[in-house]
Amino acid sequence: EIVLTQSPGTLSLSPGERATLSCRASQSVSSSYLAWYQQKPGQAPRLLIYGASSRATGIPDRFSGSGSGTDFTLTISRLEPEDFAVYYCQQYALFGQGTKLEIK
């Protein structure tokens, strides 16, 4: 059974900084089926990235995804105040445990 492990658990950064979030799979997965979601308190998750690197409709270009095999990365180039949230990676029915991005 594949496990998706996200790191770090919590990332403390300031607006304007660059954020790098990691998602590691316990065995190689197809990059075509790796997605990232953002969830803010009290809200449903929102699709950000699919196919490891394609932005969903309406997602700003400061969000980018990369990776292949077992290692995938979500990068936010310059943090805006509204970007502080929890981020999940997903592959089919599996979710990572999430990374909380908090304001430093």
Place this chain on the structure above:
Amino acid sequence: QVQLVQSGAEVKKPGASVKVSCKASGYTFTSYGISWVRQAPGQGLEWMGWISAYNGNTNYAQKLQGRVTMTTDTSTSTAYMELRSLRSDDTAVYYCARWNEVVAAIFDYWGQGTLVTVSS
């Protein structure tokens, strides 16, 4: 625009059942599946299962087999999730999400969530 609108919050006693609805609009309902995902308080996302809105085929998470049933009503573009024999650890926000395999096996639109509280 695609919308998934879920039914309201529920409070149930242990051992009872709950049925949550998810009404879809803005797309051809039978062209996509619906998945259900739950989130316990302060926890991550847990996939519960999937139903094809085209033919009613289902795939449930192993840990919920026997307690969960997902159905659809194509005449009203509504999906339903029923969970039986409720326990306190079923307390969670339950989300429906459109399952898009055409693009890349993603949950591309989500309902607003339904809080189910199980308490005696």
